[in-house]
Amino acid sequence: MGDDSEWIKLPTDQKCEHKVWKARLSGYEEALKLFQRIKDEKSPEWGKYLGLIKKFVTDSNVVAQLKGLEAALVFIENAHVAGKTAGEVVSGVVTKVFNQPKARAKELGTDICLMYMEIEKAEVVQDELLKGLDNKNPKIVVTCIETLRKALSEYGSKIVTLKPVVKVLSKQFESREKAVRDEVKLLAVEIYKWIRDALRPPLQNINSVQLKELEEEWMKLPSTPPKQTRFLRSQLDLKAKFEQHQAQGEQSDETVAAVDPYELLEAVEILSKIPKDFYDKIEAKKWQERREALEAVEALTKNLKLENGDYGDLVRALKKVVGKDANVMLVSAAAKCLAALASGLRKKFGTYAGQVVPTILEKFKEKKPQVVQALQEAIDAIFLTTTLQNLSEDILGVMDNKNPSIKQQVSLFLARSFRHCTQATLPKSVLKPLCAALIKQVNDSAPEVRDAAFEALGTALKVVGEKAVNPFLSDVDKLKLDKVRTIVLEASRVSFLQSSAGPSKKSKPTSAVGGKTKKNLDNKEFTESELSIEVCEERAASVLPASCGQQLDSANWKERLASMEEFQRAVETMDKVEMPCQALVRMLAKKPGWKETNFQVMQMKLHIVALIAQRGQFSKMSASVVLDGLVDKIGDVKCGGNAKEGLTAISEACSLPWTAEQVVSMAFAQKNPKNQAETLNWLANAMKEFGFAGINVKGFINNVKTALGATNPAVRTAAIALLGVMFLYMGARLRMFFEDEKPALLAQIDAEIEKMQGQSPPAPIKFTKKSAAEEEGDEGEEQEEDGGRGGGGAQDIIDLMPRTDISDKITADLVSKSGDKNWKIRKEGLDEIAAIISEAKFITANIGDLPLALKARLSDSNKILVQQTLTILQQLSTAMGPGLKQHVKAMGFPVITVLGDSKANVRAAAMTTLQAWVEQTGMKDWLEGEDLSEELKKENPFLRQEVLGWLAEKLPTLRTVPGDLMMCVPQLYSCLEDRNGDVRKKAQDALPTFMMHLGYDKMDKAAGKLKTASKDQVLGMLEKARALMPAKPAAPAKAGGGRGSAEPSRAASGLNEYLEQLKTQISTCFAKWLQDELFHIDFQRHVKAIGVMIERLESESEATISCLDLILKWFTLRFFDTNTTVLMKVLEYLKLMFAMLNREDYHLTEYEANSFIPYLILKVGESKDVVRKDVRAILAMLCKVYPASKVFPFLMDGTKSKNSKQRAECLEELGCLIEGYGINVCQPTPAKSLKEIAVHIGDRDTSVRNAALNTVVAVYNVCGEQVYKLIGNLSEKDMSMLEERIKRSAKKTTTAAPAKPSATERSQREHPTNPNSTFLRKPAQEDPNKLKIMYRTYRIQARQNAQHSEPSHPSIPKEFQLDLDMIEMDQSRVCELPDLVQHELDELLEPIMIPEPKMRSVSPHFDDLHNSTASTVNFVISQVASGDISNSIQALAQIDELLRQEDKAEVMSGHIDQFLIATFMQLRLIYSTHMADERLDKKDIINLYSCIIGNMVSLFSMESLAREASMGVLKDLLHGVMILMLDKRVEDIEDGLQVIRSVNMLVTRVLEKSDQTNMISALLVLLQDSLLTTAPPMFSELVMKCLWRMIRFLPETIDNINLDRILLDVHNFMKIYPKEKLKQLKSDVPHRTLKTLLHTLCKLMGAKILDHLSMIENRNESELEAHLRRAVKHSGNVSGLKSDRGNEKSSLRTDQMTKAKVSDILSEIFKKIGSKENTKEGLTELYEYKQKYSDAELEPFLKSTSLFFQSYVEQGLRIIESETRIQTSAVIPQHGEDFSLSSNNEELKPAVYYERLKILRQKQGLANNSKQRPPMSSLLSSKPPVASSTDMLHSKLSQLKESRELYQQEHNTHSYAPTQAHTRSASPAGNLDDLKKRLERIRSKPQ
DSSP: OHHHHTTTTTTHHHHTOOOOOHHHHHHHHHHHHHHHHHTTTTGGGGGGGGTTHHHTTTSSHHHHHHHHHHHHHHHHHHHHGGGGGHHHHHHHHHHTTTTTHHHHHHHHHHHHHHHHTTTTTTHHHHHHHHTTOOOOHHHHHHHHHHHHHHHHHHOOTSSSSSHHHHHHHHHTTSSSSSHHHHHHHHHHHHHHHHHHHHHHHHGTTTHOOOHHHHHHHHHHHSSSSOOOOOGGGGGHHHHHHOOOOHHHOOOOOOOOOOOHHHHOOOBBBGGSOOOOHHHHTTTOOSSHHHHHHHHHHHHHHHSBBBBBOOOHHHHHHHHHHHHHOOHHHHHHHHHHHHHHHHHHGGGGHHHHHHHHHHHHHHHTHHHHHHHHHHHHHHHHHHTTTTTTHHHHHHHHHHHHOHHHHHHHHHHHHHHHHHHHOOOTSOHHHHHHHHHHHHHHHOSSSSSSHHHHHHHHHHHHHHHHHHHHGGGGGSSHHHHHHHHHHHHHHHHHHHHHHHHSSSSOHHHHHHHHHHHHHHHHTTTTTOOOOOOOHHHHHHHHHSSOOOOHHTTTSSHHHHHHHHHHHHHHHHHHHHTTTTOOHHHHHHHHHTTTTOOOOOHHHHHEEEEHHHHHHHHHOOOOHHHHHHHHHHHHHTTOTTTTHHHHHHHHHHHHHHHHHHHHHHHHHHHHHHHOOHHHHHHHHHHHHHHHHHHTTOOOOHHHHHHHHHHOSSSHHHHHHHHHHHHHHHHHGGGGGGGGGTSSSSSHHHHHHHHHHHTTTOOOOOOOOOOTTTTTTHHHHHHHHHHHHHSSSHHHHHHHHHHSSSOBOOOTTTTHHHHHHOSSHHHHHHHHHHHHHHHHHHHHHHBBOTTTTTTHHHHHHOOOOOOHHHHHHHHHHHHHHHHHHGGGGGIIIIIIIIHHHHHOOOOOHHHHHHHHHHHHHHHHHHSHHHHHSHHHHHHHHHHOHHHHHHHHOOOOOOOGGGOOOOOOGGHHHHHHHHHHSSHHHHHHHHHHHHHHHHHHOOOOOHHHHHTSSOHHHHHHHHHHHHHHHHHHHOOOOOOOOOOSSOOOOOOSOGGGHHHHHHHHHHHHHHHHHSSSSHHHHHHHEEEEEEHHHHHHHTTTTTTTHHHHTTHHHHHHHHHHHTOOOOOOHHHHHHHHHHHHHHHHHTTTOOOOOOOHTTHHHHHHHHHHTSSSSSHHHHHHHHHHHHHHOHHHHHHHHHHHHTTTTTTTTHHHHHHHHHHHHHHHHHGGGSSHHHHHHHHHHHHHOOOOSSSHHHHHHHHHHHHHHHHGGGGHHHHHHOHHHHHHHHHHHHHHHHHSSSOOSSOOOOOHHHHHHHHSSTTTSOOOOOOOOOOOOOOEEEEEEEEEEOOOOGGGSSSOOOOOOOOOOOOOOHHHOOOOOOOOSSSOOOOOOHHSSSOOOOOEEEOSSTTTTTTOOOOOOHHHHHHHHHHHSSHHHHOOOHHHHHHHHHSSSSSHHGGGGGGGGHHHHHHHHHHHHHHTTGOOOSSOHHHHHHHHHHHHHHHHHTTTTHHHHHTTTOOEEEEEEHOOOOOOOOHHHHTTTTTHHHHHHHHHHHHHHHHHOOOOOHHHHHHHHEEEEEEEEEEEHHHHHHHHHHHHHHHHHHHHHHHHHHHHHHHHHHHHHHSSOOOHHEEEEEEOOHHHHHHHHHHHHHHHHHGGGGOOOOSSSSSEEEGGHHHHHHHHHHHOOOOHHHTTGGGGHHHHHHHHHHHHHHHHHHHHHHHHTSSSSTHHHHHHHHHHHHHOOOOOOHHHHTTTTTTHHHHHHHHHHHHHHHHHHHHGGGOOTTTTTTOOOOOOOOOOOHHHHHHHHHHHHHHHHOOOOOOOOOGGGGGTOOOOOOOOGGGHHHHHHHHHHHHHHHEEEHHHOOOOOOOOOOOOOOOOOOHHHHHHHHHHHHEEEEE
């Protein structure tokens, strides 16, 4: 029970993830009950379990898992958000449930999968189940197949995509597991039910036995198609229909859509498999070789589906065989190959159809059946890849051939082709010339030709109907016409017989029509029948006060007015459903009705009409009661406004098109000109408010013409104004209706149109209530169909125009005249054509042979005629309108060819013509097929740049494009590398527009087929284009010309819906007066409302927070207002509101953030600077109330905008976030985010490029060189820009001061928080009294009281400084040699109290965000690695505060690795960035180094914490500090040598206190890495010295070391560096080091060492074991090693220390002392050696050296001895301030302080260097003398003299004796003499 008490009181969601299975079981049971209780699918309670559902299904305990599965199923069934979990949950079910032995678990898992499919996640479920088929566990595979089968059985083939399932069937049939094969067999049977024979081709390759079994199972299946029995949530209507049929016992009329087997097949690539010698063999003289080549290709083309590629060469080769080969057998084989290619490529073969069809048609002259049959198959297959329209010219060209076989076969081909056509694909323009040719053949002498022609005509008659064909058969006599009809009847009989076996194909269109009708019924408007007056009075009386009805017809106007007021109040309070609208308006029309004489009563009455129309279910019947009265009062001065309000309300209820037609006809039925004028004015305004969609121009165009001819000028003016509004929607064609008007009136119309030129129609602000959704859908469909053509208004006009058929006027003589050899006659022909078109004005699409004539003239040698032809084509576009579509292929593409003309004026005319045609036809027909790609293949630079520029302009305006656009991509890539610069530029401009429709993946795949050199270049351009890719245009608004925003905003058509929804939500939260203000039309009322909200923000802060989501939504709407005043007021409020939220410690919810932030980011790209500034301020405040990591993705989305300002600003903000919150703010991952950011470096806009570069530089400042890995591959140009920017950022200085500022100025100057910052969102405010944190004795030292701190930057203290310049320049008085300033040293004897450091919080949100100790420590540690030095120092200060207090130091436990990682990251940052940054004060860097070293020493003084450091972390830490020790730049900085000395001591501490196993392992790995890489030799030496030290510790530590791990590391080392390889190294020290380690271990452990090889695999192969065995054997049985561990040192020293060894060691040490680089290290080792071996004689080694060298060694040992004495409180002299702290808190004696003082004096040149040297043996015990103040100057001179001697000695004797540690460099003699002279002058000054 004790265990239960821990979890039993936990909340349900916490129980569900508890580690105890019983707790989880209990949690699942509670969750199940909770899920069953929640009724609201959108309840926030569901969100708590969103991340837990996967754990429900993957629970490791079987019992708990079953309950979890039940709970998960209920969750998925009821939760609105369940769809988000589909991927992870189904994946968990597949891997953790389907392998369970319990059937119940599998059953629940299957139910979960099927339930996800029900909630619209079928695709995700299917993908996961298909992945499960690759699992190695057969149980999982079987259950996945079973689940797929059940899904298909229940949901049908429309929901389950069969192609990927069929693809894996063959593989599963080959499974070794019988259960898998049996289950996949059942699945194949289930699939066959749905797609029947389409399944056969993909399964042809499976085992014949299995195929036979399948065939048997398929034969047993019923012939009736299966039905869907389970439905998606979106298929509720289908479900209801299915249940209805089930209840009535009827069969559903739903049929399963036929599946094309071709779609289920995998495409096969054959081009690469064609024999290399094919093209040589196909040209061979021997027919046998040609046959071999064809047989090879025929075998390849037998694949039913071929991968697309460039088949041009192959098709041309086959075509040549068909056309020219004399061997009919080869002709037949080539034709079969062509047929197979066409069948395998389908539409993709259409590109080559035009090349081979003429050849095949000509080849029909062959009479051999096998050849004819092969040719028929080929041309039939080719026809299916193209259209009859494309082949018509080639067919007509051979119809007049003299060979009857050709004529017969062409007619038969037409008959077969017609059967595949419909009325839409067989237009009259194509049918007419074909019928004319066939009619000629009906009279042919050959009977087979006549029969074939009859069959073709009969088939055409059956397909398109007699109405379409009969006009072409007028010249056919009755007998022949009867024969044609007989063929039609026979075909119909065959068709009937076939239809009796199955459903007719025409049932599909019928069902489609039915579906549309159903939709119309669903959206049917409210209608009602006419009510009698008695019924109306009865219904009105039930809802109106009694007095109201009595006073309606009172003679007293005041009573009538009172009655109206009561009427209005009653209407305002009435419920919409209960309001009897017709009864109420009939009561209003009751006497006096609309003849009311009192204007006040009349105004009230008209207003009530508007109210009823707005608030009730207002029908057209009700409208008809009041419209006459409203129109009668519309011209009234006092009541006209109310009448217009009523008409607008009725338009909202009954639609504007209907209302406008009624109102205009009523107005012009009257004779009142005032009413007519005001009606037209109202209509003009209503069109602007409602848009032009659905307006029936026919309904009132004649009345407008009447108004234009009215005698009253007001009516004419109103009519002209209305035409101006209509022009916005209908365009220039509107004027065509009025060309017959008088010139004066026409001039007025033109003037009004001129005013409207350039204006776009306003977005609609009012909508018809009942049909808004329907209209939007219809509009979208129309836009889709038009392919980007104009809106519906223009189409209405075109439909109104009467059209003339000019085909009779395009005679053969006119066509031949236009093609005459004489250019003048050709010109006459063109003039006649232009006159015919001009005279007809509007023509039908039937223009006879005109296309062929005009096409020929476009390639005319006379450029004047080419231009004239282009002008005619422009005329055609205006005259023909949309009918022009069918002539795009014949006349449109030849216009594109003209774009390649060398003359600019001809190209300009061609482009104008092209634009005119596209305006009529849309883009769809131009992009279909291969014609456009063929044009781009022409290597004409003019053609290419014009076409690509045209595409770049048009493609962004299209919502969809045909897939054939992909054919143009290879040519686009070719243009990217064109020699012509203009072509390349246009291709680059077009690239993003292609990608917008085709997608990056497809274009990337297409680029993969390029050559390597081209591929790299193109891929770079694709990456850039990806960033510039425009968004697809949004669905069009309801207004004809209005366009919605392509950004996250909704289109204008949806605005009303959102406004209404927001109004409803706000109505329960806001005061009524505030609601009215917020939703008022006048923007000034909005400003007023925001002002009030600002005033009450503080006083009503709680209310504001409670309604925050609604407030943010309303302000989001204001972002789309164009009024700057409103926008600025909005931003002002938002700044105040976010400041208030921050003060209240409120954090935005996900819902609030998602509804606001994306729209705020839109405004960051505003053109006005003041707006952008405010938005940036809001974004900065936003991060205080919403996590920066969640703001980051919104900003990333903002970088994808087309607005360059927005992209730049978002990138700048991203940089701010990275600098402020570190690299982890990048979501979802830093690598992914930075790759997207880096793409913008190649942006065309300079500001975007700079912002992207600055952002990446900000990342570099945070994580250094790692940034190059994160950003991925950049182009060479972009990378060079980035590298240059990084260099500049490092070199840039913060200020360009003319002289070096003083220390005081430096401290008082304001400087940015991070000197490397690229972004400074706000200037950093530094407190002038803020403590400067200093480090002494590796501790953080801070002052408690700010007033005691020195404001100036500390320098060398004056007490220890001799300023010779100051003394020399002082003329005021003569002074004697300066004495030392006397200090009271008593204070030194007092214990030092270290005050609490006073510093600002690391983060302004530190206390808010990090309440727990662990999170606080984590946060502070994260700041240690900050790129900002001050932040890092402050974080280190806080950590040091913890480490200094023993009772608090344990808080760091568990965080040691984390802290050490942050530390060595900071060391890397200093090494790579800060040291190279000239802007930084190097003293700040020394400060930082001191802080780090201080922390490390403190940490490694505590053994319990030090031992927590892991091996990997210790390795990196040692690497960092060793790099620091070797950094020459540090030595050049003041106090840098002392830092290095301190690091040396730190390393010693780390080696001693760390876990010895981890330390030795780390050193071995570090040594291995240093030898493998090009590390400096000194680095390896340092590592080996550390190893020697560890070896020295082994006798004491051997019991605590994990020898198995150490030997494993040695083994790994020896694997990489075997003995032979080690010996090959330049130095033998690594080999000796390893050998020493192993020998020491063997001596200590003896033969037992061999028992510690357990972790090594293949011990026998290990070189280590052999080495150890030899070492054990050699060392013998050393008995006393382990028994007397305490005396081991002395025993080793006395028993085994030989003189030779002593000599070697001392020689090595003195060698180091004589080396410049290692002198300090040598002295340290000599001191340590002397300490261990006190009896060692050094004199023999010093005899041969110079006196100076001996002096140097003695002095060095003395200094080391002094430092060692006070090691626990050693001082780093830095900036002249000294504070010490004993590491073990013991009281320091006065002698220690005197010793410290002496050292300081020596360092500052004040020590008296006595010439008397004590003997070497007494160095360690003697105390150095303290220098007196009188010897100060002599000391200085002595020091300089020694330096000079040393300098000379080095250059004369080539000795390597180094300078002393504190001596900078040898000074030349001149400087010494100069110094002497200056001192003499000082002495000689008069007293």
